[in-house]
Amino acid sequence: MTTMADHSAPETTTPGNTLMTTRRGIDWIGIPVVAAVGLAAYWLLPDDLGLLTRILSSALFVLSLDLVLGYGGIATLGQAAMFGAGAYAAGIAAVNWVADPFALLAVGGVAGGLVALATGALILHARGLTLLMLTIAVAQIVQEVANKARDWTGGSDGLSGIEPAPVLGMFRFDMYGRTSYLFALAVLVVALVVARRIVRSPFGLACRGVKEDPLRVSAIGGSPKLYLVALYGVAGVFAGVAGGLTAVTSGIVGLDSVGFSWSAEALVMLVLGGTGRLYGAVIGTAAFMGIHHILAASDPFHWMAFIGLFLIGIVLFLPGGIASGVERLVGLVRGKEDRA
Amino acid sequence: METIFGIAVDGIAYGMILFIISVGLSVTLGLMRVVNLAHGAFAMVGGYVASYAAQAAGLPYAAALVVAVVLTVVATLPLERLLYRRIYGSANELNQVLLTIGLTFVIVAGVNYLFGPTLKRIPLPDLLLGTVSLGPKAIPAHRAFVIGAGALTLLGLWWLLERTDFGIRLRAAVDDPAMAAALGIRTERLYLATFALGTGLAALGGVLGAELLPLEPYYAIRYIVLFLAVVAVGGAGSIFGSAAAALALGIVDTAGKYLIPNFGEFFFYAALILILFRWPHGFFKGRTA
């Protein structure tokens, strides 16, 4: 949807293919920029690593949403089901059996992927509002299961006592959060690289085809639903890894990680940053959580009004999210260079 | 037998309340194709106006209700001009979601600022206090009143959409806006009127449902899933569909809570999934009334 809007939105003055080249250019440098900015933040804001780690693991979650929404056109308000499944699976594994952080991420990814495949096969025949409701219902049921299984999950008290072993046996997760931050940054960058490979693979392109014209895909012999379920499963792995990452870096998992508001917040962050770009997920998450943090520190009572006005402003003046603004800016600079 | 009767009565009463607070969303979502997540916020504004009118200004319940509906419509009409008009059209769903969430946040913050975070109530007249007995089962008088009001709303909307000139034009504009415009239907005005209808119904629901969904600033966010569920099950835009969905969900929820309370939440959402599996477009697909 948003990809379509990009071509038809105000910037139609720029020829379509210039925009495409701009976008490809940014796409290429996007991942190194995330890595560089991430490392720079490590040196520049050494006292804020707790918040920054939360931003990184949340960005990974929003990235998983971008895969389903931006590349598969699946509108969902239940992505937290996979995030929470991953977080609880990693947490339970950490408390009972394994301590290696990489193994815990794998456990989270598998759990997220399985939940996504199982529920995706059940609900992805639907579209629009119906699909939205089904995803909400699935997440609510997962949350209720987590609430009921108190012996395993701690219920509403949360699952605490997750103590992962040092990364590679050397770097301990300490209270300054240095290990957590660099670990999360590495995971996010690797995830971005993998996600980029996936969306550019024949499979990713086919999913895009389904999104834009499901009829044509079925006409040439593909099954649109099969592609969507597969994509949903892949994104579920990403969301599960994000959940596992949160469990590892924060040491606790709460029912909020399966909550409706977490799914909704992710959607807001994604649309804020821009869908269908991967790095839009990172920009949106950093912008939303950064603004929240600053406003909540200065005036906790009224940050909602600011963030609300910000959202309205984005829709009215920058449809396509912050990323499309960046692209326009870069396009403008490039255009000048070309002329010069 | 008595148990089944009791569940049915409680379920219908709950369902009618669900209907009356959700039908406004069915109107905006089904007829205007706007995913209006600010529906709950409009309902809440209606409730707060009624509460203020009844408590601070001392108006009787009926007058407070009318004032709430009228003031909410008047207050939200500029929003149609300023905001909603820019996001009409089915290609805009994501922007609709984002903009109406933003609007909801602003309204929540505003209400919190003006009225504070504590619960507010709308005092009921003596007539609506106490209970009404239906054979072996007694229900609160207020609920009986809401059932009546819900039935009237249902009939009124049916008449408005099926039997009046406005309804015919509206349905024409929904089916094919370009053709309707070519035929001289002023779609802009029509949309404005429909938006007013949607917010008016939201305010009505906010006031009448306040006994069940108490007024506080987070009302706007807390119940939005519930409203969406009713509309999705009923089929967006279908008035009878919304009523059928609300009653079905009300009865399922009541039965689940009565029979196996410890798993009440499962029951509701499992029913939702099963219904949407069987009727992916809701009970009454694409029917206006």
Added chain:
Amino acid sequence: MTRTLRNALLGAAFGLALTAGSAGAATIKVGVVAPFSGPFALVGKTFKEAIEVYQAEHGKTVGNDTVEFVYKDLDQANPAQSKALSQELIVKEKVGYLAGYFFTPDALAVAPLIDEANIPCVIFNAATSAITEKSPRYVRTSFTLWQNTVPLAEYMAKQGIKKVVTAVSDYGPGIDGETAFKATFEKNGGTVVDTIRMPLKSNDFAPFMQRIKDAGAEAIYAFLPAGPTTLAFAKSFSDNGLKAAGIKFFGPGDITQEPDLPALGDAALGITTTFNYSRVHDSAMNKAFLAKHKEMFGSTDTVTFTSVGAYDGAHVIYQMIKNTGGKSDGAKAVESVKGMSWESPRGPLTIDPNSRHVTQTIYLRTVEPVDGKLENVEKAAFANQPDYGYKVGK
């Protein structure tokens, strides 16, 4: 950019604070994590106001040191966020004490942090018994569900009530309450005829009311989180004729917290609860607290149990600073207040050396109008109630 600006401003403010103080004196920071926005914003407000009242009464200095409270907003139960905020308080703000915490998971999340940093954590609210078992640096000045429920169940049994239905919200504290009630009430000869766990997101309580009626109970023990659900539950109780049928309504005092009473209205009349604080508690100290609160903030409408939780928490922190001479040593600070007794607006308090939770008087109260306002009027007092839930269960 904004962050740099903010850091610069903070730095400037800090510099000013330093030059303003006399030589040798230090500023000891206390980080308070609580909801200041969102549905539970009222809690943060009551915490902050009570701390300010305490500081107005007792000064902002302990010995040579200035005590400064730093507030962080955590709008909902979100343990990962709780840990990030607490980490920021320790690493960036260099706080010597952590305090606040409304929800249990948020309090539990900081256990590894306070142990690693050797910082005391004074919990103003989070009421699950098990929390203080997770770290020796937790001290709690609120209450637990067990602490309120045990005397209530004993009282009900003594009143000759035989058949009770428990109706609690289906989450940690609710289940704690149900367990505590059932164990105590049955030990005292009563019968719990039905245990209902209601989903947290319930809107319509009519089916539960029908179930209570069908069970033939003489009374109910109910616990729901304060706020809209309690209101709907209490209304449903009277609207569906249970009140008229003579069924008695008992529960822990959270359900009739003072800020909700005006909205509860007549539906609240006659609800009998046990709790550690009522706004109309009759003591000179409470009157002084309310008077100071009114003088500073213009009204006492929002004063409730979270206010005294924070007020007494501030007192414990002041004592810890005094006992350690301003040095930062969490283990020693906690050790120094074990067994400490003092008089609070809610009555006499002692920190139990084992559970590090306050032993206090629990009051039996009934909702009645006082000067045109609904209040929890105290009817009886049960002195020296410990946390009966400490090390029960697991």
